Amino acid sequence: MELHENAKQWLETATKGIRFGPDRREVEAELREHIEDKTADMARIFRLEGEEAETEALKRMGDPAEIGRELARLHKPWLGYLWNASLTLLGIMILVCAFCFFYIWLYQESNGPSAPGPARMDAYAAMAPVRLEPEQVELGGYTFRIMAGYTDHEQITFVVLRVSSPRFWEPVDLAGLLERLEVVLDDGTRVSIPRAFLASTGSDGISPLHTWGADVVWGSSRQPNPEADEVDIKGRWWARGLFYQDINVVLRWIPIAPGERITLEIDYPMGKVRLSAVLEEAEI
Protein backbone atom coordinates (compact mmCIF):
# COMPACT_ATOMS: atom_id res chain seq x y z
CA MET A 1 0.00 0.00 0.00
CA GLU A 2 1.40 3.37 -0.99
CA LEU A 3 1.61 5.82 1.92
CA HIS A 4 0.57 9.42 1.57
CA GLU A 5 2.95 12.33 1.99
CA ASN A 6 2.18 13.03 5.66
CA ALA A 7 2.81 9.38 6.55
CA LYS A 8 6.14 9.47 4.74
CA GLN A 9 6.98 12.63 6.64
CA TRP A 10 6.01 10.94 9.90
CA LEU A 11 8.23 7.95 9.12
CA GLU A 12 11.20 10.12 8.23
CA THR A 13 10.90 12.11 11.45
CA ALA A 14 10.63 8.95 13.54
CA THR A 15 13.62 7.20 12.01
CA LYS A 16 16.08 9.95 11.12
CA GLY A 17 17.80 9.63 14.50
CA ILE A 18 18.91 6.03 13.76
CA ARG A 19 22.38 6.42 12.33
CA PHE A 20 23.06 2.89 11.16
CA GLY A 21 21.50 2.51 7.70
CA PRO A 22 20.39 -1.16 7.79
CA ASP A 23 18.79 -0.58 11.22
CA ARG A 24 17.02 2.53 9.98
CA ARG A 25 15.57 0.71 6.98
CA GLU A 26 14.45 -2.22 9.13
CA VAL A 27 12.71 0.04 11.68
CA GLU A 28 11.15 2.05 8.89
CA ALA A 29 9.70 -1.11 7.35
CA GLU A 30 8.37 -2.18 10.74
CA LEU A 31 6.72 1.20 11.39
CA ARG A 32 5.29 1.24 7.88
CA GLU A 33 3.57 -2.06 8.59
CA HIS A 34 2.16 -0.63 11.81
CA ILE A 35 0.82 2.42 9.99
CA GLU A 36 -0.74 0.22 7.35
CA ASP A 37 -2.38 -2.00 9.98
CA LYS A 38 -3.68 0.97 11.92
CA THR A 39 -4.99 2.67 8.77
CA ALA A 40 -6.87 -0.50 7.90
CA ASP A 41 -8.29 -0.58 11.44
CA MET A 42 -9.41 3.08 11.20
CA ALA A 43 -11.08 2.40 7.87
CA ARG A 44 -12.85 -0.67 9.23
CA ILE A 45 -13.95 0.74 12.63
CA PHE A 46 -14.70 4.36 11.81
CA ARG A 47 -15.52 3.85 8.16
CA LEU A 48 -12.93 6.42 7.14
CA GLU A 49 -11.33 6.35 3.77
CA GLY A 50 -7.92 6.93 2.25
CA GLU A 51 -5.85 9.81 3.60
CA GLU A 52 -8.36 10.51 6.34
CA ALA A 53 -7.94 7.02 7.81
CA GLU A 54 -4.17 7.34 7.53
CA THR A 55 -4.15 10.72 9.33
CA GLU A 56 -6.20 9.24 12.15
CA ALA A 57 -3.82 6.28 12.34
CA LEU A 58 -0.79 8.60 12.55
CA LYS A 59 -2.42 10.57 15.36
CA ARG A 60 -2.79 7.35 17.33
CA MET A 61 0.78 6.27 16.56
CA GLY A 62 2.08 9.14 18.67
CA ASP A 63 4.54 12.00 18.34
CA PRO A 64 7.15 11.06 15.70
CA ALA A 65 9.84 13.26 17.26
CA GLU A 66 9.37 11.59 20.64
CA ILE A 67 9.42 8.10 19.06
CA GLY A 68 12.47 9.08 17.02
CA ARG A 69 14.41 10.11 20.13
CA GLU A 70 13.56 6.83 21.82
CA LEU A 71 14.50 4.78 18.76
CA ALA A 72 17.80 6.64 18.38
CA ARG A 73 18.61 5.87 22.00
CA LEU A 74 17.83 2.16 21.52
CA HIS A 75 19.67 1.67 18.23
CA LYS A 76 23.30 2.44 18.99
CA PRO A 77 25.29 2.68 15.78
CA TRP A 78 28.51 1.07 17.08
CA LEU A 79 26.93 -2.39 17.25
CA GLY A 80 25.91 -2.06 13.62
CA TYR A 81 29.35 -0.84 12.60
CA LEU A 82 30.95 -3.71 14.52
CA TRP A 83 28.64 -6.15 12.76
CA ASN A 84 29.65 -4.66 9.41
CA ALA A 85 33.33 -4.80 10.33
CA SER A 86 33.05 -8.43 11.46
CA LEU A 87 31.49 -9.35 8.12
CA THR A 88 34.24 -7.54 6.20
CA LEU A 89 36.95 -9.17 8.33
CA LEU A 90 35.37 -12.59 7.81
CA GLY A 91 35.37 -12.02 4.07
CA ILE A 92 39.03 -10.97 4.10
CA MET A 93 40.05 -13.98 6.20
CA ILE A 94 38.23 -16.38 3.88
CA LEU A 95 40.15 -14.84 0.98
CA VAL A 96 43.47 -15.04 2.86
CA CYS A 97 42.92 -18.71 3.74
CA ALA A 98 41.90 -19.51 0.18
CA PHE A 99 45.10 -17.82 -1.01
CA CYS A 100 47.21 -19.77 1.51
CA PHE A 101 45.73 -23.09 0.41
CA PHE A 102 46.21 -22.17 -3.23
CA TYR A 103 49.81 -21.11 -2.60
CA ILE A 104 50.64 -24.31 -0.74
CA TRP A 105 48.97 -26.38 -3.43
CA LEU A 106 51.02 -24.50 -6.06
CA TYR A 107 54.20 -25.01 -4.02
CA GLN A 108 53.57 -28.73 -3.69
CA GLU A 109 52.73 -29.01 -7.38
CA SER A 110 56.03 -27.41 -8.33
CA ASN A 111 58.19 -29.18 -5.71
CA GLY A 112 56.61 -32.59 -5.58
CA PRO A 113 55.14 -34.20 -2.50
CA SER A 114 57.36 -34.47 0.53
CA ALA A 115 55.07 -36.92 2.26
CA PRO A 116 55.56 -40.67 2.26
CA GLY A 117 53.34 -43.11 0.52
CA PRO A 118 50.68 -44.91 2.53
CA ALA A 119 52.62 -48.19 2.23
CA ARG A 120 55.23 -46.87 4.65
CA MET A 121 52.57 -45.87 7.11
CA ASP A 122 51.12 -49.39 6.91
CA ALA A 123 54.55 -50.74 7.69
CA TYR A 124 54.69 -48.40 10.68
CA ALA A 125 51.42 -49.79 11.93
CA ALA A 126 52.68 -53.35 11.51
CA MET A 127 55.83 -52.81 13.55
CA ALA A 128 56.49 -55.07 16.46
CA PRO A 129 56.06 -53.76 19.98
CA VAL A 130 59.25 -52.77 21.76
CA ARG A 131 60.27 -52.88 25.37
CA LEU A 132 60.96 -49.39 26.55
CA GLU A 133 62.82 -47.92 29.52
CA PRO A 134 62.10 -45.32 30.61
CA GLU A 135 58.84 -44.76 28.84
CA GLN A 136 59.28 -41.06 28.31
CA VAL A 137 61.49 -38.11 29.18
CA GLU A 138 60.29 -34.54 29.68
CA LEU A 139 62.61 -31.63 29.07
CA GLY A 140 62.07 -28.00 28.21
CA GLY A 141 58.33 -28.49 27.78
CA TYR A 142 58.80 -31.34 25.31
CA THR A 143 58.08 -35.01 25.84
CA PHE A 144 60.39 -37.52 24.17
CA ARG A 145 59.24 -41.07 23.70
CA ILE A 146 60.16 -44.08 21.59
CA MET A 147 56.96 -45.13 19.91
CA ALA A 148 57.98 -48.11 17.82
CA GLY A 149 60.94 -49.96 16.42
CA TYR A 150 62.00 -52.72 14.11
CA THR A 151 65.09 -54.76 13.44
CA ASP A 152 65.99 -57.63 11.17
CA HIS A 153 69.24 -57.94 13.20
CA GLU A 154 71.38 -57.51 10.10
CA GLN A 155 70.61 -54.88 7.54
CA ILE A 156 68.17 -52.47 9.01
CA THR A 157 67.09 -51.29 12.39
CA PHE A 158 64.96 -48.33 13.18
CA VAL A 159 63.19 -46.72 16.05
CA VAL A 160 60.52 -44.06 15.88
CA LEU A 161 61.12 -41.18 18.24
CA ARG A 162 58.12 -39.02 19.06
CA VAL A 163 58.60 -35.50 20.38
CA SER A 164 55.40 -33.91 21.55
CA SER A 165 54.48 -30.62 23.13
CA PRO A 166 51.24 -28.80 23.87
CA ARG A 167 52.86 -25.70 22.29
CA PHE A 168 51.90 -26.65 18.75
CA TRP A 169 53.42 -23.46 17.38
CA GLU A 170 56.83 -24.48 18.70
CA PRO A 171 57.64 -27.95 17.39
CA VAL A 172 61.07 -29.14 18.42
CA ASP A 173 63.77 -28.06 15.96
CA LEU A 174 64.54 -31.11 13.87
CA ALA A 175 67.95 -29.87 12.74
CA GLY A 176 69.02 -29.21 16.32
CA LEU A 177 67.72 -32.58 17.46
CA LEU A 178 69.52 -34.52 14.73
CA GLU A 179 72.73 -32.63 15.40
CA ARG A 180 72.72 -33.73 19.01
CA LEU A 181 71.38 -37.23 18.56
CA GLU A 182 73.54 -40.24 19.22
CA VAL A 183 72.57 -43.89 19.15
CA VAL A 184 74.36 -45.95 21.78
CA LEU A 185 74.51 -49.72 21.57
CA ASP A 186 75.19 -52.25 24.32
CA ASP A 187 78.88 -52.64 23.49
CA GLY A 188 79.40 -48.89 23.74
CA THR A 189 79.28 -48.19 20.01
CA ARG A 190 78.09 -44.64 19.46
CA VAL A 191 76.56 -43.64 16.16
CA SER A 192 75.84 -40.04 15.30
CA ILE A 193 74.50 -38.38 12.22
CA PRO A 194 77.11 -37.15 9.79
CA ARG A 195 77.24 -33.46 9.00
CA ALA A 196 77.13 -34.33 5.32
CA PHE A 197 73.71 -35.85 5.80
CA LEU A 198 72.38 -32.84 7.65
CA ALA A 199 73.59 -30.58 4.87
CA SER A 200 72.55 -32.85 2.05
CA THR A 201 69.76 -32.44 -0.39
CA GLY A 202 67.56 -35.32 -1.41
CA SER A 203 66.98 -36.49 -4.93
CA ASP A 204 63.75 -34.54 -4.93
CA GLY A 205 65.70 -31.36 -4.32
CA ILE A 206 64.41 -30.92 -0.79
CA SER A 207 66.75 -30.96 2.15
CA PRO A 208 65.69 -33.64 4.63
CA LEU A 209 65.65 -30.99 7.30
CA HIS A 210 63.08 -28.96 5.44
CA THR A 211 60.59 -31.76 5.42
CA TRP A 212 58.45 -32.72 8.32
CA GLY A 213 60.63 -35.53 9.46
CA ALA A 214 63.59 -37.46 8.26
CA ASP A 215 65.18 -40.82 8.22
CA VAL A 216 68.52 -40.68 9.88
CA VAL A 217 70.64 -43.28 8.22
CA TRP A 218 74.23 -43.98 9.06
CA GLY A 219 76.65 -46.78 9.63
CA SER A 220 79.44 -47.32 12.08
CA SER A 221 82.53 -49.42 12.62
CA ARG A 222 80.21 -52.33 13.18
CA GLN A 223 79.03 -52.35 9.63
CA PRO A 224 80.10 -55.40 7.64
CA ASN A 225 79.35 -53.82 4.29
CA PRO A 226 81.91 -51.21 3.23
CA GLU A 227 79.50 -49.71 0.72
CA ALA A 228 76.82 -49.23 3.28
CA ASP A 229 77.91 -45.85 4.52
CA GLU A 230 76.04 -44.14 1.73
CA VAL A 231 73.34 -41.96 3.08
CA ASP A 232 69.99 -43.12 1.87
CA ILE A 233 67.26 -40.59 2.27
CA LYS A 234 64.93 -42.02 -0.30
CA GLY A 235 63.10 -43.98 2.32
CA ARG A 236 62.38 -40.86 4.28
CA TRP A 237 58.95 -40.60 5.75
CA TRP A 238 57.31 -38.45 8.24
CA ALA A 239 54.45 -38.21 10.58
CA ARG A 240 53.44 -35.01 12.18
CA GLY A 241 50.39 -34.02 14.11
CA LEU A 242 49.50 -30.75 15.67
CA PHE A 243 51.18 -31.67 18.93
CA TYR A 244 53.90 -34.12 17.91
CA GLN A 245 56.60 -35.02 15.42
CA ASP A 246 57.79 -38.54 14.68
CA ILE A 247 61.38 -39.00 13.62
CA ASN A 248 62.49 -42.26 12.13
CA VAL A 249 66.03 -43.07 13.26
CA VAL A 250 67.40 -45.69 10.92
CA LEU A 251 70.61 -47.69 11.31
CA ARG A 252 71.73 -49.59 8.26
CA TRP A 253 74.17 -52.49 8.21
CA ILE A 254 74.66 -52.46 11.94
CA PRO A 255 73.85 -55.92 13.26
CA ILE A 256 71.75 -55.77 16.38
CA ALA A 257 71.84 -58.90 18.52
CA PRO A 258 68.52 -60.28 19.81
CA GLY A 259 67.76 -58.64 23.12
CA GLU A 260 70.32 -55.88 22.58
CA ARG A 261 69.34 -52.50 23.89
CA ILE A 262 69.32 -49.42 21.66
CA THR A 263 69.65 -46.12 23.46
CA LEU A 264 68.94 -42.72 21.95
CA GLU A 265 70.86 -39.86 23.57
CA ILE A 266 70.14 -36.24 22.79
CA ASP A 267 72.53 -33.92 24.56
CA TYR A 268 70.81 -30.54 24.87
CA PRO A 269 72.37 -27.61 26.74
CA MET A 270 69.32 -27.78 29.02
CA GLY A 271 69.88 -31.45 29.82
CA LYS A 272 70.27 -34.89 28.36
CA VAL A 273 67.45 -37.00 26.93
CA ARG A 274 68.09 -40.72 27.22
CA LEU A 275 65.64 -43.31 25.93
CA SER A 276 66.13 -47.05 25.58
CA ALA A 277 64.38 -49.79 23.73
CA VAL A 278 64.91 -53.51 23.31
CA LEU A 279 63.63 -54.61 19.94
CA GLU A 280 61.79 -57.89 19.69
CA GLU A 281 61.76 -60.26 16.76
CA ALA A 282 59.44 -58.91 14.12
CA GLU A 283 58.57 -59.19 10.49
CA ILE A 284 57.22 -56.55 8.20
Add this chain to the structure above:
Amino acid sequence: MKPNKTRRPRRFRLSRGWQTVRNLLLCLLLILLSWGLAGYPLFFPRLEFRRLERENLLPRSEIVLEIKKGTYTYRAPGSLIYNKRWSESSSQFVGLGDGYAVNCWLHPDSLNQSKDAWIHCWPFDEQEGEFKLVPLISPFTDWRNGDAWASHSLFPCNGIVVPALPEGTAWAELAILAEDGTEYREIGSLEGEGVWLFAFRSDTSGGIGGRPYTLTARDRDGAVLAVQEGIVPLSQ
Protein backbone atom coordinates in the same frame (compact mmCIF):
# COMPACT_ATOMS: atom_id res chain seq x y z
CA MET B 1 -13.24 -8.81 9.79
CA LYS B 2 -9.75 -7.63 9.09
CA PRO B 3 -8.09 -9.80 6.47
CA ASN B 4 -5.37 -11.75 8.12
CA LYS B 5 -2.22 -10.20 6.78
CA THR B 6 0.19 -12.97 6.00
CA ARG B 7 3.67 -12.32 7.29
CA ARG B 8 6.52 -14.50 6.22
CA PRO B 9 7.31 -16.80 9.14
CA ARG B 10 10.75 -16.00 10.48
CA ARG B 11 13.13 -18.89 10.88
CA PHE B 12 15.40 -18.89 13.89
CA ARG B 13 17.76 -16.01 13.40
CA LEU B 14 20.58 -14.78 15.58
CA SER B 15 20.44 -11.23 16.77
CA ARG B 16 22.96 -8.83 15.32
CA GLY B 17 25.07 -8.98 18.48
CA TRP B 18 25.31 -12.75 18.35
CA GLN B 19 25.99 -12.63 14.63
CA THR B 20 28.89 -10.31 15.39
CA VAL B 21 30.19 -12.70 18.02
CA ARG B 22 29.85 -15.63 15.62
CA ASN B 23 31.65 -13.73 12.84
CA LEU B 24 34.49 -12.73 15.15
CA LEU B 25 34.90 -16.31 16.38
CA LEU B 26 35.01 -17.56 12.80
CA CYS B 27 37.60 -14.87 12.04
CA LEU B 28 39.68 -16.01 14.99
CA LEU B 29 39.57 -19.60 13.76
CA LEU B 30 40.56 -18.53 10.25
CA ILE B 31 43.36 -16.35 11.61
CA LEU B 32 44.69 -19.34 13.57
CA LEU B 33 44.38 -21.51 10.47
CA SER B 34 46.24 -19.06 8.24
CA TRP B 35 48.86 -18.54 10.98
CA GLY B 36 49.40 -22.30 11.04
CA LEU B 37 49.51 -22.52 7.26
CA ALA B 38 52.20 -19.88 7.25
CA GLY B 39 54.23 -21.86 9.78
CA TYR B 40 53.29 -19.84 12.89
CA PRO B 41 55.43 -16.79 12.14
CA LEU B 42 55.94 -14.33 14.97
CA PHE B 43 55.88 -10.57 14.58
CA PHE B 44 59.42 -9.71 15.60
CA PRO B 45 62.74 -11.41 14.76
CA ARG B 46 63.66 -11.25 18.42
CA LEU B 47 60.61 -13.38 19.27
CA GLU B 48 61.57 -15.83 16.52
CA PHE B 49 65.06 -16.05 18.01
CA ARG B 50 63.63 -16.77 21.45
CA ARG B 51 61.33 -19.38 19.98
CA LEU B 52 64.26 -21.06 18.21
CA GLU B 53 66.08 -21.13 21.53
CA ARG B 54 63.13 -22.89 23.14
CA GLU B 55 62.78 -25.29 20.21
CA ASN B 56 66.43 -26.22 20.66
CA LEU B 57 66.09 -26.53 24.43
CA LEU B 58 68.61 -23.77 24.96
CA PRO B 59 68.43 -21.64 28.09
CA ARG B 60 67.56 -18.01 27.43
CA SER B 61 70.71 -16.15 26.41
CA GLU B 62 71.67 -12.51 26.63
CA ILE B 63 71.51 -10.90 23.20
CA VAL B 64 74.76 -9.04 22.54
CA LEU B 65 74.41 -8.45 18.82
CA GLU B 66 71.39 -8.02 16.64
CA ILE B 67 71.75 -7.45 12.94
CA LYS B 68 68.37 -6.13 11.99
CA LYS B 69 66.45 -6.91 8.89
CA GLY B 70 67.15 -4.31 6.26
CA THR B 71 70.47 -3.20 7.67
CA TYR B 72 73.62 -4.16 5.92
CA THR B 73 76.03 -4.68 8.72
CA TYR B 74 78.42 -6.88 6.84
CA ARG B 75 80.75 -4.59 4.99
CA ALA B 76 83.66 -6.27 3.35
CA PRO B 77 86.12 -3.80 1.92
CA GLY B 78 86.20 -4.05 -1.82
CA SER B 79 82.95 -5.94 -2.08
CA LEU B 80 81.28 -4.98 -5.32
CA ILE B 81 78.36 -7.35 -5.31
CA TYR B 82 75.62 -6.65 -2.88
CA ASN B 83 72.93 -9.20 -2.33
CA LYS B 84 70.03 -6.93 -1.61
CA ARG B 85 67.47 -9.62 -1.03
CA TRP B 86 69.55 -11.27 1.66
CA SER B 87 70.18 -8.09 3.53
CA GLU B 88 66.56 -7.02 3.38
CA SER B 89 65.04 -10.20 4.61
CA SER B 90 67.38 -11.58 7.20
CA SER B 91 68.17 -11.00 10.81
CA GLN B 92 71.07 -12.29 12.85
CA PHE B 93 71.41 -12.64 16.57
CA VAL B 94 74.32 -13.48 18.79
CA GLY B 95 73.42 -14.42 22.33
CA LEU B 96 75.68 -15.24 25.23
CA GLY B 97 74.80 -18.06 27.56
CA ASP B 98 76.64 -19.69 30.38
CA GLY B 99 79.78 -20.98 28.68
CA TYR B 100 78.54 -20.75 25.15
CA ALA B 101 77.44 -18.35 22.45
CA VAL B 102 74.42 -18.90 20.31
CA ASN B 103 74.07 -17.56 16.80
CA CYS B 104 70.78 -17.47 14.97
CA TRP B 105 70.06 -16.59 11.37
CA LEU B 106 66.48 -15.89 10.40
CA HIS B 107 65.41 -15.89 6.85
CA PRO B 108 61.65 -15.70 6.75
CA ASP B 109 61.09 -16.78 3.22
CA SER B 110 57.81 -17.78 1.75
CA LEU B 111 54.60 -19.13 3.12
CA ASN B 112 54.90 -22.53 4.78
CA GLN B 113 58.67 -22.20 4.73
CA SER B 114 59.09 -20.15 7.85
CA LYS B 115 61.49 -22.73 9.23
CA ASP B 116 64.21 -21.31 7.05
CA ALA B 117 66.07 -20.29 10.14
CA TRP B 118 69.18 -21.63 11.72
CA ILE B 119 70.54 -21.55 15.19
CA HIS B 120 73.91 -22.77 16.27
CA CYS B 121 75.54 -23.14 19.64
CA TRP B 122 79.26 -22.48 20.05
CA PRO B 123 80.55 -23.92 23.33
CA PHE B 124 83.43 -21.83 24.71
CA ASP B 125 85.20 -24.72 26.40
CA GLU B 126 86.18 -26.00 22.97
CA GLN B 127 88.17 -22.85 22.24
CA GLU B 128 91.47 -21.94 23.77
CA GLY B 129 92.30 -18.43 24.84
CA GLU B 130 90.51 -15.72 26.75
CA PHE B 131 88.63 -14.27 23.80
CA LYS B 132 86.12 -16.47 22.00
CA LEU B 133 85.19 -16.42 18.33
CA VAL B 134 81.62 -16.84 17.14
CA PRO B 135 81.39 -17.51 13.40
CA LEU B 136 78.08 -16.26 12.04
CA ILE B 137 75.74 -18.44 10.07
CA SER B 138 74.91 -17.12 6.65
CA PRO B 139 72.92 -18.60 3.80
CA PHE B 140 76.10 -19.37 1.95
CA THR B 141 78.20 -20.44 4.89
CA ASP B 142 77.59 -24.06 5.39
CA TRP B 143 78.46 -24.36 9.04
CA ARG B 144 76.92 -27.81 9.06
CA ASN B 145 79.89 -29.02 7.08
CA GLY B 146 82.06 -27.66 9.81
CA ASP B 147 83.23 -24.69 7.87
CA ALA B 148 82.70 -21.05 8.55
CA TRP B 149 83.76 -19.81 5.18
CA ALA B 150 81.33 -18.67 2.53
CA SER B 151 81.69 -20.38 -0.79
CA HIS B 152 79.18 -18.37 -2.73
CA SER B 153 80.54 -15.64 -4.90
CA LEU B 154 77.34 -13.60 -4.75
CA PHE B 155 77.60 -13.10 -1.05
CA PRO B 156 80.30 -10.60 -0.30
CA CYS B 157 81.47 -11.62 3.10
CA ASN B 158 81.31 -13.70 6.22
CA GLY B 159 81.07 -12.59 9.77
CA ILE B 160 83.00 -13.57 12.84
CA VAL B 161 81.97 -12.02 16.13
CA VAL B 162 84.17 -11.65 19.17
CA PRO B 163 81.76 -10.99 22.02
CA ALA B 164 84.29 -9.46 24.41
CA LEU B 165 87.59 -7.68 23.86
CA PRO B 166 89.54 -5.85 26.57
CA GLU B 167 88.13 -2.59 27.87
CA GLY B 168 89.57 0.36 26.00
CA THR B 169 89.95 -1.48 22.71
CA ALA B 170 89.69 1.05 19.90
CA TRP B 171 91.03 -1.03 17.07
CA ALA B 172 90.97 -4.78 16.50
CA GLU B 173 92.21 -6.97 13.73
CA LEU B 174 91.67 -10.60 12.95
CA ALA B 175 94.12 -12.37 10.64
CA ILE B 176 93.29 -15.83 9.33
CA LEU B 177 95.64 -18.07 7.44
CA ALA B 178 93.59 -19.85 4.80
CA GLU B 179 94.37 -23.33 3.53
CA ASP B 180 95.88 -22.04 0.31
CA GLY B 181 98.42 -20.05 2.30
CA THR B 182 96.76 -16.68 1.85
CA GLU B 183 96.47 -14.57 4.95
CA TYR B 184 93.24 -12.64 5.24
CA ARG B 185 93.21 -9.64 7.55
CA GLU B 186 90.14 -7.70 8.54
CA ILE B 187 89.66 -4.78 10.86
CA GLY B 188 86.73 -5.23 13.17
CA SER B 189 83.84 -2.89 13.75
CA LEU B 190 82.49 -2.24 17.22
CA GLU B 191 78.85 -3.33 17.17
CA GLY B 192 77.96 -3.22 20.80
CA GLU B 193 79.52 -2.97 24.20
CA GLY B 194 82.77 -4.86 23.68
CA VAL B 195 81.28 -6.81 20.75
CA TRP B 196 83.37 -6.75 17.59
CA LEU B 197 82.38 -7.96 14.17
CA PHE B 198 84.91 -8.98 11.53
CA ALA B 199 83.59 -9.24 8.00
CA PHE B 200 85.66 -11.38 5.68
CA ARG B 201 85.59 -11.60 1.95
CA SER B 202 84.58 -14.90 0.51
CA ASP B 203 86.60 -14.92 -2.69
CA THR B 204 88.55 -17.99 -1.79
CA SER B 205 87.89 -21.64 -2.40
CA GLY B 206 89.61 -22.64 0.80
CA GLY B 207 87.91 -22.72 4.15
CA ILE B 208 88.81 -21.12 7.43
CA GLY B 209 87.15 -23.57 9.76
CA GLY B 210 89.93 -25.06 11.82
CA ARG B 211 92.46 -22.59 10.41
CA PRO B 212 94.83 -20.62 12.62
CA TYR B 213 94.07 -17.03 13.45
CA THR B 214 95.67 -14.11 15.22
CA LEU B 215 93.53 -11.60 17.03
CA THR B 216 95.05 -8.24 17.95
CA ALA B 217 93.42 -5.52 20.03
CA ARG B 218 94.89 -2.01 20.42
CA ASP B 219 93.85 1.06 22.35
CA ARG B 220 93.36 4.59 21.01
CA ASP B 221 97.09 5.29 21.15
CA GLY B 222 97.99 2.14 19.24
CA ALA B 223 99.30 0.25 22.23
CA VAL B 224 98.67 -3.46 22.07
CA LEU B 225 96.12 -4.55 24.66
CA ALA B 226 95.88 -8.18 23.69
CA VAL B 227 97.16 -10.63 21.15
CA GLN B 228 95.65 -14.07 20.90
CA GLU B 229 96.40 -16.94 18.60
CA GLY B 230 94.10 -19.86 18.08
CA ILE B 231 92.05 -21.93 15.72
CA VAL B 232 88.78 -20.78 14.15
CA PRO B 233 86.19 -23.08 15.71
CA LEU B 234 84.44 -25.74 13.70
CA SER B 235 80.83 -26.44 14.29
CA GLN B 236 80.08 -29.49 16.40
